[in-house]
Each structure stands twice: as C-alpha cells, then as structure tokens.
Amino acid sequence: MNIAVSILYSLAVLSLLLFGYYYLGYRSQKKEWKLKVKEWYPEEQRKSMISKLGDQFDERESSKALRNKLQSANVKLLPSEYIAALLVGGMTVFVFFYTIFSMPVAISLLLSVLLMLATNYLLFYIRKNNYEIRFNEQLGEVCRILGNAARSGMTINQGIEIVAREVSAPAGIEFKQISNELKLGVPLETALRSVQKRNKSRDFNLFIATLLIQKKTGGNLARTLETMGETFEERKVLSQTIKTMTAEQKYISFIIPVMPVFLLLVMNNVIDGFIEPLWSGFGVIILIAFVGAIILSFILIRKITDIRV
Structure with missing residues (x-):
C-alpha cells in the first residue's frame, strides 16, 4: 500500500514538473509569436487631430515639391512640420517685436511675415543641394568599398550590396535602393539612372560613367575605382580647407x-x-x-x- 502511494506521489510530482516545463515553454513561444505578429502587422498608434491633418497635408501632391526641396536641403522635417515651424516662428517674432520693441501691431505683423519669407528663402538658398554635397563626400568611401569588393572577386552587384550595408546615409540609403532594384532584376544602368535623377552632380556622373564603361569594356575595375576614390578624397579635403578659410x-x-x-x-x-x-x-x-x-x-x-x- 505504501509502495502504491509513493508511486502515485512520484507520478504527481513528475506530472507537475512536466506541466511547469511545457507551460514555461509555451509562454516563451507565445511571447516570440506576439513579437513576430507585431513586427509583421504593426498596430497603428492613436494620433491627435493635428497629426492626422499633418499626414493629410503630407500626402497631397502639392506638398511633393516642398518635400523634394527639404530633402535637397537635407532638412529632416516633413512638409507639415516645416510649415508648422514657420508659423510658430512667425508668431514668436511677432510677439517679440510687439512686446519688447513696442512696435505697432501692423508693422510687427508685416515684419514677422517678411522675416519668415526671408528665412524660408535663405534656408533653401544657403543649403541648396546640401543633400547632394553630403552624398558626394561619401563617394570616396563608396569607391574604396567597391574597389575592395572587385579585388576580392565579387561582382558589381555584390559590391553595391556591401555599400548599402556599410555606408551611412545619404549614400547608404541610395545604394540600398539600387541594391533592391538589382535584386528585382532591374538592369544596373537603369538603377543608377534613377538615382542620377535626384543627384545630377559632376562627381556622381563620373562615377556612373566609370562603372558602366568598365562593365561593358572590362579592364581593371579595382584599380580604376581606387584612383577615382583617391581623387574624390583629395577634392573633399580641398573643399574642407576652403570652407575653413x-x-x-x-x-x-x-x-x-x-x-x-x-x-x-x-x-x-x-x-x-x-x-x-x-x-x-x-x-x-x-x-x-x-x-x-x-x-x-x-x-x-x-x-x-x-x-x-
């Protein structure tokens, strides 16, 4: 009788341990599945009315030109955020003129509007093609990575994929798009031309021409990219020296x-x-x-x- 009780007691403890083991495994697996589901289907966060109006403004076709100008100036703001910043700045300047300098309301309002228009113009005038300039400053590093990839026996497509992983923005983002297009079967020239529409600088045109000519005619691509990378680096140093002076x-x-x-x-x-x-x-x-x-x-x-x- 005692033996039967001991066996039943042992089986109960063993069952409890097995239940605890499988329950903890189920909890862990359930947590992993929840994380995957949230990654695949992210929940839409509740937004305020102002945020929704901003999203509607950003989705309009009329805000596309402003979005391109902000990207060219390397201003990391949405069109709605940029317009809101101008309005808030204008109201702050109006209060500043009216309260501190005791200017009439009409003149304060007029000066605030003129100052915001001047700020908008000067921002895009001074930072014109800033995105393009930053992109060109990274071409030396891009040539070095592509040259090392070619020297190790990799193809141009594989080298572009490495550039997309290793180089930071903005060049890394552009080459990531090129890499994705190449994986979808888009020809190399077509993928490069699509980036050229956003970056029409002389340096990038030279880079594209070099890659396409070397691909068609052959030759020592690694040596060519190395020489071109050294030229870009020397030009970058000279530009920094001029900026300092x-x-x-x-x-x-x-x-x-x-x-x-x-x-x-x-x-x-x-x-x-x-x-x-x-x-x-x-x-x-x-x-x-x-x-x-x-x-x-x-x-x-x-x-x-x-x-x-």
Whole structure:
C-alpha cells in the first residue's frame, strides 16, 4: 500500500514538473509569436487631430515639391512640420517685436511675415543641394568599398550590396535602393539612372560613367575605382580647407545685415518714436535703400566666398 502511494506521489510530482516545463515553454513561444505578429502587422498608434491633418497635408501632391526641396536641403522635417515651424516662428517674432520693441501691431505683423519669407528663402538658398554635397563626400568611401569588393572577386552587384550595408546615409540609403532594384532584376544602368535623377552632380556622373564603361569594356575595375576614390578624397579635403578659410567671411555675411536692424530696434525701444521718421515720404526712400544695401551686401559676400572645387 505504501509502495502504491509513493508511486502515485512520484507520478504527481513528475506530472507537475512536466506541466511547469511545457507551460514555461509555451509562454516563451507565445511571447516570440506576439513579437513576430507585431513586427509583421504593426498596430497603428492613436494620433491627435493635428497629426492626422499633418499626414493629410503630407500626402497631397502639392506638398511633393516642398518635400523634394527639404530633402535637397537635407532638412529632416516633413512638409507639415516645416510649415508648422514657420508659423510658430512667425508668431514668436511677432510677439517679440510687439512686446519688447513696442512696435505697432501692423508693422510687427508685416515684419514677422517678411522675416519668415526671408528665412524660408535663405534656408533653401544657403543649403541648396546640401543633400547632394553630403552624398558626394561619401563617394570616396563608396569607391574604396567597391574597389575592395572587385579585388576580392565579387561582382558589381555584390559590391553595391556591401555599400548599402556599410555606408551611412545619404549614400547608404541610395545604394540600398539600387541594391533592391538589382535584386528585382532591374538592369544596373537603369538603377543608377534613377538615382542620377535626384543627384545630377559632376562627381556622381563620373562615377556612373566609370562603372558602366568598365562593365561593358572590362579592364581593371579595382584599380580604376581606387584612383577615382583617391581623387574624390583629395577634392573633399580641398573643399574642407576652403570652407575653413572662408568661414569667417560667411559669418560676417549674416552679422552685417542683422546688426543694423538690431540696433535700430534697440534705439526705438530706448527712444519713443525713433523709427517714426522712416514711415514719412523721404524716410521710406531711405528705408528702401537701407534694405536694398543689406540684401546686396549679403549676396556679394556669399558670392565671393562661394568657391567651387
């Protein structure tokens, strides 16, 4: 009798241990499946009304041009976020002019609108093709990786896949798209031309021409890419040297327009009615000449310091 009880007790303990083991395994497997399901079918997070309106604005065809300009300027903002930033900046400047410098409401509003328009123009003027410039600065590294891949016996497609994994944005993103298109059976020339539509620089055109010519005619691709990579690196160093030498002049191009306007507003805050003569007949002429001189000085200094390699 005691033996039967012992056997039953042992079987009960063993069953409990087996149940615990399989239950823990089931919990772990269930957790893994939940993670996979969330990865495959991500849950849509609840958004506010403002976020939904922003998404609708970004999906419009009219915002496509602004999205391309932001990408070209390497501004990592959506069109709706950029417009919202301009509006918030304009309201802040309006409050700044109206409360601190005690300017009339109409003039504060007009200056705020003009300043935001000038900021929008200057942003895209100064950072024009910034995305393209950053992309070109990475071409030396791209040539080095492709050259090493060719030297080790890999094909151009395999080398492009390595570039897509190893190089950071923006070149890594563009070459990842090229790699995906090549995997889908798109010809190499077609994939490269699609990127060329977004980057029409001289350096990238030379890079594309070299790859296509070497693929058609053959030759020492590794040596060609190595030489081209050294050329790109030397040009990058020269560009950085020029930027360093002209940095002071570029900052002066911002200081010269800002300082007179700031002093004028400070004097108006200290002396009541200091800028009122500017709104008279002769004062308007002086104001127009003053603004024109500021804009001209900014453009001339930027043109002089814009040295292309």
